[in-house]
Amino acid sequence: MQACMNIRLEEKDMVGTWRGPDSSEIHLEMNGSFSARYIPVKFGFIPSDTLNSDKFDGAGKWLLRKGETNWEVYLDFDHVTINKSGCAFPVLVAGENGLFDNIPPWYLFMWEDEEGGDRYKFKRK
DSSP: OHHHHTSOOOHHHHOEEEEOGGGOEEEEOTTSEEEEEEEEGGGTTOOGGGOSOSEEEEEEEEEEEEOSSSEEEEEEEEEETTBSSOEEEEEEEEEEESTTSOEEEEEEEEESSSTTSOEEEEEEO
16 A cells, blocks of 8 residues: 555645535635535434434634545544534545556545545546
């Protein structure tokens, strides 16, 4: 897996608007701020049994960092629309080309269920 990490990513590679399924969207700014909309609550680790919605909007700060197997865009929400607190989680970065998904064009993703299963993908708009 080390080959996946040999690619050098920079914040400028991630800046922009990323669109996911069901109109979900993440907008990353160069100044480290972001906004997101229609994000499924299961990815925000927010208990959904007490909520009126299965999606949330929010904003906060983001950071590009190396994870164990992939680069990650770490989203730290200052606030979300469905509760009074925030949440934080990584969104993984992969490429659409290369043996190890390590060649652009890039996309962002979260595992739908178990790691290694289906991916909830965000592609650059």
